[in-house]
Amino acid sequence: MxxxxxxxxxxxxxxxxxxxxxxxxxxxxxxxxxxxxxxxxxxxxxxxxxxxxxxxxxPSKAAIIGAMVLMDAQEIRADFAAILAAPSPLTALRHGLRERIFGADCAKDSALWAEIDAAARRMPEVAEAHRMIESEVRGQLIAVFAAGTGLPLAEANRRFSTHAAFLLTLFKAAACADAMLGVDIPALRAMIAETLDARLDEILRHATPPPD
Amino acid sequence: MxxxxxxxxxxxxxxxxxxxxxxxxxxxxxxxxxxxxxxxxxxxxxxxxxxxxxxxxxPSKAAIIGAMVLMDAQEIRADFAAILAAPSPLTALRHGLRERIFGADCAKDSALWAEIDAAARRMPEVAEAHRMIESEVRGQLIAVFAAGTGLPLAEANRRFSTHAAFLLTLFKAAACADAMLGVDIPALRAMIAETLDARLDEILRHATPPPD
DNA sequence: GATCTGGGAGTGAACGTTCATTCACTGATA
DNA sequence: TATCAGTGAATGAACGTTCACTCCCAGATC
Structure with missing residues (x-):
């Protein structure tokens, strides 16, 4: 190959x-x-x-794969643009994450997420697209946190970059959770969503003006 | 193939x-x-x-893969046997999870976890072994919760099966977190460990006699 | 209007490479 | 001598890619 x-x-x-x-x-x-x-x-x-x-x-099969992952990246970018344009970006983010976690697409995307994760280690095209998606998502999350707390972007990055990485990690885990047999999937998803909410509340406590 | x-x-x-x-x-x-x-x-x-x-x-390459995943399953089983034999199983579990999350082996195992997750969907040998590992881990976690809270096993299962699935999900996420570039990995791992601890504390509040 | 031409989309057999597996054989040991 | 562990070339299958070929359409020309 x-x-x-x-x-x-x-x-x-x-x-x-x-x-x-x-x-x-x-x-x-x-x-x-x-x-x-x-x-x-x-x-x-x-x-x-x-x-x-x-x-x-x-030009090749690998390029097909890379392009498909990039198309996903473009969708995610559009999603975040909508969230940032909302009157209350943090609320819109909560809503968006819940929709993704509880929606039908979560189950459908899990196989592909797992495959992308694994493939990123052995296919340069996937590695690059994967790196770009994750970097993009974290950057966008931090932008939402900055908008939601009224902090400057650099300060939001300093305080919340770990939160951003954690949210991404947990969100990816949520996408894979449906593959578990013998588990009450809605209850598991609810626990994941609750954990995400707790972290978002934690961020909201850093707001300088009253929270949005 | x-x-x-x-x-x-x-x-x-x-x-x-x-x-x-x-x-x-x-x-x-x-x-x-x-x-x-x-x-x-x-x-x-x-x-x-x-x-x-x-x-x-x-008998085949696929069998090599399946056997390797099963050997992992046997190690995990031994780990849990040690935890359950400890004077305080929940404390031993906390300790064991932290060692795994912060230890050098976490980074080494992440590629394999990702590969197993992805492969379980397309290779019957891996699917079976993967299913067995996850079922085993969840069952063992519930056994530890039962021992740690003094509840009967069936009651611990009723109350904590979602917790068990959540812990497994988060633990797997921790294994993959080190692949993220541009992230403060120790801080991320600490946040994951903190989340695990919070859930374990939650379980401990269900203890019938004084907590162990 | 009829015909020709060029460009683009599409085809699938052929190609060279890679793959997992087989099997006749070898060498070491008891 | 028999058995077992190990060998690596051969095998047939599968793979991704190439390329000679076909068809269709639009525009130009007569």
Whole structure:
């Protein structure tokens, strides 16, 4: 397997509409079989086209994977833009996290999260996209904390960078929790959400003006 | 890749000493390259033997992987046996969790945890072993909670099964946290440990006789 | 309107590589 | 001598990628 494909475009890169269409189509194949387990033939079936045609749009299989992860990064960026534009960003964040934790998409995304985590250690394209997503999310969380507490960004970073990392860690754990058999999943998710809330309350206590 | 190898022996199965030696040797190859990415030739190099010799000890590559995960399960079982035999099981559990979270092995195991999580969805041998480990850990945690609170096992299960699942989830998250770049890892681990402690304190408040 | 041409999307067999597994063979030991 | 541990080339399958080819469409030309 060739892992030396050219690097991925940045998350700001324009993904061609046909590329995006292809990526949406192949996602489920990756969910079911993993990155290595899904062959180009599997992907071709999922996308309803021939294997050779992929190479008009992506230079390699690894690049397909990297682009798909980047497309996720762009969605997450849009989500945070909405949260930061809300009248009360911390409340919007709470709401958004709960929706994600309790929503149907949490279960659907867990396989892919696990696969991305594992693959980031062995595929440069995934490693780069993964690093970018996590760095982006933490940065955005800190921006929300700054907006929610009225602190300058640098001060919010100093005080809450560990909180940001913790929230991301816990959120990822929530995404994987549904894979546990014999567990009351709603109760587990509720406990996770409660833990997230406690940390957000802790942050809110740092607010300089009255909390938003 | 053939995924139809015979199922793994149970965690109570005797792992031949030579098998155990081989499994210890190949572990690092799996850590570095992942289950799919590590070829039989890579494993052979790591074990210092020829590729054909593996098949004297394991029926397939998948069986090697499954056995390695099961060997982990046996270690975890032994760890819990020691905790349950301690004069104060809950304190011993706290201590054990902290050692794991702050110890050097946490970083070393994270790649493998991620790989096992991802692989459990696509390799029957790993899925079975993974299911067994998680079920075992949760059961053992509940046994520790029962011992620590003086409650009957069935009652401890009723009250704390979600706590057990939460602790396992958070512990796994801690194992993966060190892969985050640009994060103060010790501070993050401390926050995770603090969260675990809070949940254990919560459990301790259910003690019927004075807490141990 | 009919025909030609160029460009783009799509095809799938062929290709070279890599893979996990097999098996005839070797060497050491009791 | 028999048994067991070990060997590594051969094997067939699977893989990602390439490439000669096809078809379609739009625009240009007659």
């Amino acid at each position: 060739n892992l030396t494909a050219p690097p991925c475009p940045e998350a700001t890169a324009v993904i061609h509409p046909r590329q995006a269409e292809i990526l949406r189509a192949v996602r489920q194949a990756f969910v079911e079989k993993g990155f290595d387990g899904a062959s180009m033939q599997d992907l071709a079936r999922a996308a309803g086209m021939s294997v050779g045609n992929f190479y008009r749009y992506f | 053939n995924l139809t190898a015979p199922p793994c022996p149970e965690a109570t199965a005797v792992i031949h000493p030579r098998q155990a030696e081989i499994l210890r040797a190949v572990r690092q190859a799996f850590v570095e390259k992942g289950f799919d990415g590590a070829s039989m030739q890579d494993l052979a190099r790591a074990a210092g033997m020829s590729v054909g010799n593996f098949y004297r000890y394991f």
